[in-house]
Amino acid sequence: MKVLEIKKVRRYFGGIKAVENFSLDVEEGAIVGLIGPNGAGKSTLFNCVAGVFPPTAGEIVFLGERTAGLKPWDLCRRGLARTFQIVKPFASRSVLYNVMVGAFAGTARRSEAERRALEVLERLRMVKIKDARAGNLTIADRKRLEIARALATRPRLLLLDEVMAGLRPTEVDEMVAIIKGLRDSGMTIFVIEHIMRAIMALSDRIAVLHFGSKIAEGTPQEIARDERVIKAYLGEDYGAA
Amino acid sequence: MLFIIEDTLNGILMGAIYGLAALGLTVIFGVLKVINFAHGSLLMVGMYVAYWAVLLTGVHPYLSLIVVVPVMFVFGYLLQDILIKPIFKSEKEVREPITVIIVTTGVWYILDNLALLIFGPQYRNIQDNPLRGKMLEIGEMMVSVPKLWGFFTALATALLIYLFLQKTRMGRAVRATSLDRDAASLQGINQYRIYNIAFGLGTAVAGVAGVTLVPFYNIFPTVGVLFDIKCFIIVVLGGLGSIGGALLGGMIIGVIESVGPQFMTATWTEAIVYALFLAFLFLKPSGLFGVKYDW
Amino acid sequence: MLPSRARKLPLVLVALAAFGLPLVVTSATYLHILILLFLYAYLTTSWNLVGGFAGVLPLGHAAFVGIGAYTSTILSLQYGVSPWIGMFAGALIAAVVGVIIGLPTFKMRGAYFALATIAFAEGIRVMFENIDHLGPFQINGPRGLQIPPLKTGLVHFMFADKEPYYYIILVMLAAVLALTWAISRSKLGFYLVAGGEEPEAAQALGVNVARAKLAAMAMSSFLTALAGTFWAQFTLYIHPKSVMSLDISFEIAFIALIGGRGSIAGPVLGALLLRPVSDFSRIYFGDTLPGLHLIIFGVVLVLVMLFQPRGLQEPLTRFYQQAMRRLSGGREAAP
Numbered sequence: 001m002k003v004l005e006i007k008k009v010r011r012y013f014g015g016i017k018a019v020e021n022f023s024l025d026v027e028e029g030a031i032v033g034l035i036g037p038n039g040a041g042k043s044t045l046f047n048c049v050a051g052v053f054p055p056t057a058g059e060i061v062f063l064g065e066r067t068a069g070l071k072p073w074d075l076c077r078r079g080l081a082r083t084f085q086i087v088k089p090f091a092s093r094s095v096l097y098n099v100m101v102g103a104f105a106g107t108a109r110r111s112e113a114e115r116r117a118l119e120v121l122e123r124l125r126m127v128k129i130k131d132a133r134a135g136n137l138t139i140a141d142r143k144r145l146e147i148a149r150a151l152a153t154r155p156r157l158l159l160l161d162e163v164m165a166g167l168r169p170t171e172v173d174e175m176v177a178i179i180k181g182l183r184d185s186g187m188t189i190f191v192i193e194h195i196m197r198a199i200m201a202l203s204d205r206i207a208v209l210h211f212g213s214k215i216a217e218g219t220p221q222e223i224a225r226d227e228r229v230i231k232a233y234l235g236e237d238y239g240a241a
Numbered sequence: 242m243l244f245i246i247e248d249t250l251n252g253i254l255m256g257a258i259y260g261l262a263a264l265g266l267t268v269i270f271g272v273l274k275v276i277n278f279a280h281g282s283l284l285m286v287g288m289y290v291a292y293w294a295v296l297l298t299g300v301h302p303y304l305s306l307i308v309v310v311p312v313m314f315v316f317g318y319l320l321q322d323i324l325i326k327p328i329f330k331s332e333k334e335v336r337e338p339i340t341v342i343i344v345t346t347g348v349w350y351i352l353d354n355l356a357l358l359i360f361g362p363q364y365r366n367i368q369d370n371p372l373r374g375k376m377l378e379i380g381e382m383m384v385s386v387p388k389l390w391g392f393f394t395a396l397a398t399a400l401l402i403y404l405f406l407q408k409t410r411m412g413r414a415v416r417a418t419s420l421d422r423d424a425a426s427l428q429g430i431n432q433y434r435i436y437n438i439a440f441g442l443g444t445a446v447a448g449v450a451g452v453t454l455v456p457f458y459n460i461f462p463t464v465g466v467l468f469d470i471k472c473f474i475i476v477v478l479g480g481l482g483s484i485g486g487a488l489l490g491g492m493i494i495g496v497i498e499s500v501g502p503q504f505m506t507a508t509w510t511e512a513i514v515y516a517l518f519l520a521f522l523f524l525k526p527s528g529l530f531g532v533k534y535d536w
Numbered sequence: 537m538l539p540s541r542a543r544k545l546p547l548v549l550v551a552l553a554a555f556g557l558p559l560v561v562t563s564a565t566y567l568h569i570l571i572l573l574f575l576y577a578y579l580t581t582s583w584n585l586v587g588g589f590a591g592v593l594p595l596g597h598a599a600f601v602g603i604g605a606y607t608s609t610i611l612s613l614q615y616g617v618s619p620w621i622g623m624f625a626g627a628l629i630a631a632v633v634g635v636i637i638g639l640p641t642f643k644m645r646g647a648y649f650a651l652a653t654i655a656f657a658e659g660i661r662v663m664f665e666n667i668d669h670l671g672p673f674q675i676n677g678p679r680g681l682q683i684p685p686l687k688t689g690l691v692h693f694m695f696a697d698k699e700p701y702y703y704i705i706l707v708m709l710a711a712v713l714a715l716t717w718a719i720s721r722s723k724l725g726f727y728l729v730a731g732g733e734e735p736e737a738a739q740a741l742g743v744n745v746a747r748a749k750l751a752a753m754a755m756s757s758f759l760t761a762l763a764g765t766f767w768a769q770f771t772l773y774i775h776p777k778s779v780m781s782l783d784i785s786f787e788i789a790f791i792a793l794i795g796g797r798g799s800i801a802g803p804v805l806g807a808l809l810l811r812p813v814s815d816f817s818r819i820y821f822g823d824t825l826p827g828l829h830l831i832i833f834g835v836v837l838v839l840v841m842l843f844q845p846r847g848l849q850e851p852l853t854r855f856y857q858q859a860m861r862r863l864s865g866g867r868e869a870a871p
Contacts, residue, residue: 050740076742088737090730092846101730104723105742113723153742276647327842339593342650343793344841346595346786350834354827362826462827466782470658473651508666515659522652523640 001028002061003157003188004049009058011044018044019055020212026157031179031189033199033220036209037232042192043085045209046159049190050082051075063156076105081155083146085162085192091135095126098134098145102152120151124178140171147178158182160191164198172198200224208232247382248499254388256495258453260488261395262468263475265446268402271482272419272439273325275338278345281469282352283444287313287451288460289356295367295455302370302456303390309448317444318437320348325440326433349469356462364459372456391453395491398449399484402442415439419482474518480528489529546860554706558699567698571770573811574705575763580791580803581712582759586752587789588797589725591732592642593650595785596657600630600757602664602780604764609681609774610673619693623765627758634757635750642749654782661780680775683768693769701770708766709804712759716800719755728752729798787814790833794840796847805849810836 004026011019019041026032034042048055049062051072060067062080070078081102090098099117100110107113121127124144129137134145143163150158160179164172176198183189193199199206200220208216208229216226223229266280277283287309294305324344332338367373375386406412418425418435426432450468458464475494479486494514501510521528561567579597587594607629608622617625637656641649664670665678675681688694695701719725730738731745738745768774787810795806810833817829840848 052736071744072739073742073744076740082740084737084740088734090733090737092733093729097726097729101726101738101743102741104726108723110721110723113726149737149741276651324838324842328845331845339591339650340841340845342593342647343789344838346789347834347837347841350786350830351838354830354834357827358825358831470654474655477648477651506666508662512659512662512666515655515662518655519652519659522648522655526648 002026003028003063004190005061006045006049007059007061009045009048009055009060011041011048011053012056017212019048019209021058022209022212022214023058024207024214024217026188026190028188029183029186030204031183031191031202033203033206034190034192034209035194035196035199035206035223040209041212042209043161046082046161046192050080050159076153076155079154079156080159081150081153081157082159083143083150083161083163085165087142087146089134089137089142089145091133093134094131095134095137095145095148096121096130099148099152102149105153116154117148117152120148123151123181124148139166140168143167143175144178151182155187157188157190160189160193162192162194164193164195176201243381245500245503247384248503249496250382250384251388252496252499253492254385254392254495255499256492257395257488258388258391258450258491259468259471259475259494260479260491261391261398261453262447262450263472263479263487263491264395264399264402264484265443265450266472267476267479267482267484267487268446269440269443270476272415273321273329273341273436274419275325275341276345276473276481277440277443278342278469279320279348279352280345280443280447280472281465281467282349283313283317283465284447284451284454284468285356285460285462285465286316286352287444287448288455288458288464289360290448291452291455292365292367292460295370299369302367302372303394303452305455306449306452309452310445313448314441314445316441317447318441320444321437321440322433324348326436329433329436349465353462353465360462362462364461366457366459367455370456374457385457387453387456390456394449394453395488398446399488402446403484405442411438471514474514476528477518477526478521478528480530483528483530486528486530551710555703558702564698567702569812569815571698571702571705572815573807574702574709575766575770576788576791576811577804577807578705578709578712579760579763579788580795580807581709581716581800582756582763583788584756584792584797584803585716585719585759586749586756587792588799588802589720589728589732590749590752591728591798592749593789594653594753594756595650595782595789596637596653596655597756597760597788598780598782598784599653599657599660600634600760601764601767601784602660602774602776603630603633604761605768605774605779606664606675606681606764607761608765609683609768610675613681613683614674618691619765619769620691623693623762626765627761630761630764631754631758634753638750638753642746642753654785657780657785658782661776661782664776664780676775678775678777680773680778681768683772683774685772693765694772701766705766708762713800713804715759720800724748724751732798787833790837792847794833794836794848796849799847799849799853801853802847802849805852806847809848 002025006022006024009019009022022045036042047053049060051067051070054068062075063078067075096117099120100113103113103116121130124147126144126148129141137145147163164175167175172195179189179202203220206220206223207214208223210232215232216223216229262284266277269277290309290312291302291305294308295302325341328338328340328344332340372387372390377384377386377389406416414430415435415438418430418432422432471494475487475490478493479490497514498510501513558567561570583594583597586592604626607626608619611617611622611625612619637652641652664675667675668677669675685694688696727743727748730743731748735745764779767779791806791810792803794810796802813832814829821828844850
């Protein structure tokens, strides 16, 4: 079953074509990676999918429903959660409080929200820091908090926007394990990532965005061998890396 | 029919003075992206400085500009440097810290009531000045001379600020900071110094507005409140951050206030001004000339 | 976290003390000051629902005080409706008005909302000062409305002594504090805080930020208007300057900001600190040093914003918790 269908989506800002005729299907239970150089339009595409702004043309179908006119909060309640590239914690509040905000998407009861939040924190091994002020966390913990909040909404599809940027190698490995664990529990994941090692290890399929257009799509192995991708994005250095 | 033209004319003149007061607010907003709630109080301070300067020396009211402009510039510069800068530093990532609004509100209360404490509640004016009560006769119409002076001062000030922003090195630094404070800092511009200068400049303009009022207006501790709210209305009407918008917005308010009473009680026109303001706020928050902010 | 008994006990003591206070304080002047203190604590707590939790800065709450005061007074003077009923009629009108102001402005950030609330409140005041009749209702312009003290008793919300007013406002304050506490722990409370701090992130987590703020605004205006009726019945004379002036709006905001907005204790603390300053300086320096208390307010406000931007409740709460821990013999481990 297709969780997400992106059909010929365009997004222009004034005269700038941020995304041009992009199509992609995300199958249930898959991890799909989206890569591309800076400014290729990845975050713009995510914002269209998450309902932050509508596509200029084309359509997006989430769980069989067209998302036109749906706001971020509507989509969240239908099972779509996302993280932000620049983390946005509710800084003055505790980690638990932050995650409970997400949990309230599925329940109006405080006790139930707290239970769900603790469940997520347990899963991400963050229980120890549940009472810490979110504004005081390390980068790695902030990124994990970003995921924890999204998970607490109990999404069917999770959009991850560069959750590994700024992490140390061991932390990256940890994050890869966490994301794989999420997929194994049945979640579908659509991920933007810059760290090539991570995206190659994670993804079932990868789409490559270049100047707003999709230039390739395939398994990690196919992408690694694709001439256009190597030229346009990975450059000459990739072979050496 | 003639009296309507006469009222319109006088309204435009008075409105230009409103616009001049609002100009200071808009300069500060344009750069710091915050609304200075103490703006009316700064104008009041400017009026008292001008009042005493004229009273003690007996010079022409407009000569007091020599004192008022530098005094007010330094006052505004220090105000920003001491009270507002720390907030910008501690709330770096906040684009428009609400704390600044609050602090300037505090400054408003301090200044107004200090003036009350020092000068008392009485209305003061300079009886003995060459502009007071002067009228210019154009055919059968009477035009207030002090307001005419104010009108030209407003135009001249707006022009000077425009030239400063466009032609001088410092002005370009100010504009760069107003467009993108982070990028400007990367270019080696000290953003906090620019803030100080912008705030000083805005305060000095409030002082100039004060000087134009002194020849014909009463001076009292809460006179700023009248202008405070008017200035808010004008900058929203004209578009926050726009120089031309401030002048035009001021003139619109001036005309409504001066023509309105021909058709209704004077105080109703005040209500109309508020209604106009709310209408703009709700329907076109970017104002007549303003850039559309995403807020 | 403190053990729950250590937290509840002081609350019970404070409540008992508050209820017993009129037995000790018999001077009408002091009782009057206390009533105003609780009234402002109540107003500020109501303000705090939107100004504190929702992270915006409303500066026109006097309009809602006025709407409450005028509605119940007009209904009682012209139609003989009990002020208790008029109280809720006024509150409903205020809630609707609050939503109307919030609807377009909550989508914008920061200063615009503050400006809109000021302009709105001033607009209403100017209107009330300039008309004698609003449709069929007698308003009397700047002269205002006098409530003849004919029938006293609880049903008429009118008493010869000050004690009943004291208890009424105390109960109102306790109720609004309990309500705030409940909201702060509810889904709405979480959504308000989230939307106030990081609107984009909140929306992505399923929060309809504008709707949460509107709900808070409706409640806040509703509660504020209830106090307007109290004000009218307590003073028996209302005019636009007394119940709608900008000074009231600002004093409410100042008390909240100095006490600590977004916290439950903040508004009460702020009122405890600032109201006596205001009353005593008016009593003792009103003639010689007019406006002294406003200078003090301004200075305190600026200092608090610079050095303790989340209000005085923060250091005081910390101090209190340490003291309680020490009192409970250090058995409770530090968190």
